[in-house]
Amino acid sequence: MVDKNTTNDTLVLWDTVDILIAHHKITHATTVFKSIIWQTFSMLKLSSDILQQATVTLPFPKLLQQLRTLDIEIKKNINTREIEKAHAQFLEYLEQLNGVLYGNEKDSLKEQVLKELLTEHFHYAERIHESKVAYTVAPQNLQTYSPSEAAEILGVSDQTIRRMCKANKFPGAFQSDGGHWKIPTEHFKVTPEEAREGRKNMNVIHEKNKDVLGDDINEFDVEF
Numbered sequence: 150m151v152d153k154n155t156t157n158d159t160l161v162l163w164d165t166v167d168i169l170i171a172h173h174k175i176t177h178a179t180t181v182f183k184s185i186i187w188q189t190f191s192m193l194k195l196s197s198d199i200l201q202q203a204t205v206t207l208p209f210p211k212l213l214q215q216l217r218t219l220d221i222e223i224k225k226n227i228n229t230r231e232i233e234k235a236h237a238q239f240l241e242y243l244e245q246l247n248g249v250l251y252g253n254e255k256d257s258l259k260e261q262v263l264k265e266l267l268t269e270h271f272h273y274a275e276r277i278h279e280s281k282v283a284y285t286v287a288p289q290n291l292q293t294y295s296p297s298e299a300a301e302i303l304g305v306s307d308q309t310i311r312r313m314c315k316a317n318k319f320p321g322a323f324q325s326d327g328g329h330w331k332i333p334t335e336h337f338k339v340t341p342e343e344a345r346e347g348r349k350n351m352n353v354i355h356e357k358n359k360d361v362l363g364d365d366i367n368e369f370d371v372e373f
Contacts, residue, residue, distance in 0.1 A: 158304045158348060159185070159188070159220065159221055159224055159304075160221070161348075161351055162181055162184065162185050162188075162351055163185065163217050163220070163221075165178075165181050165351055166178050166181050166182050166185070166213070169181065170207070175207055178207055179205050179206075179207045181351070182205065182207060182213075183205045184347070185220060186220075186246065188224075188303075188304065189220055189223060189224065189239075189242070191303060191338070192223075192224060192227050192303060192305075193223075193227070193235070193236075193239060194318060205249060206249045207249065208245075208249045212245060212249070215245055216242070216245050216246070219238055219241060219242045219245065220242065222238055223235050223238045223239055223242060226238065228305060228309060230312070291331075291333060292333070292334040292335075293331035293332055293333055293334060294331075294332045294333075294334055294337065294341065295329065295330070295331070295332075296310040296311050296314070296329075296330050296332070297310075298341040299319075299332050299336075299337070299341075301341040301344055301345055302337050302339060302340070302341055302344040303344075304344070304348070310330070310332070311330055314330045314332065319332045319333065319336050320336075321333045321335075321336075
């Protein structure tokens, strides 16, 4: 079943981009657009370093709609554990992003991400082994999040996080004596509080813009 929280949060962010564009606040729209991409990378366990170093150009309406559709479908497939389908869509997503996201001049965005995926695959078995051996007993001073805190950051349900733990998506995650999952904080770029505050701000922006513009907004009736 699709995680409703993720779907709703994603739709709110995309709607916010459209509303900001309609008000000609391109800089703000670009910032929210980049955060949507970051969320997708995060859900696929990809480093956001590539995005932090990249220059983003807001796409024209037709491409923006294509990216919106792909982004939502990727996240739905991740939440329903159709990972192969999500990966296939993500390759198309990268092709589209190459036109609006520029990073290392020597490598395209797609090439950079594929390099990272290959490196991740190469070290995957080793990390899984370490997670089963080294973290059978929790190391001292290890900072962890609970499934609910991790869910707050990624915008998914607690159940999704627990499934991800069982599937070894968080190397080093372990279960306490009481059976509760503990996830190392190193897997997350922001804290639960920061994620919560970010979504709160986006919701405030969304609601304020709805008050001004109403619900019936043509998201492509925008002049650049």
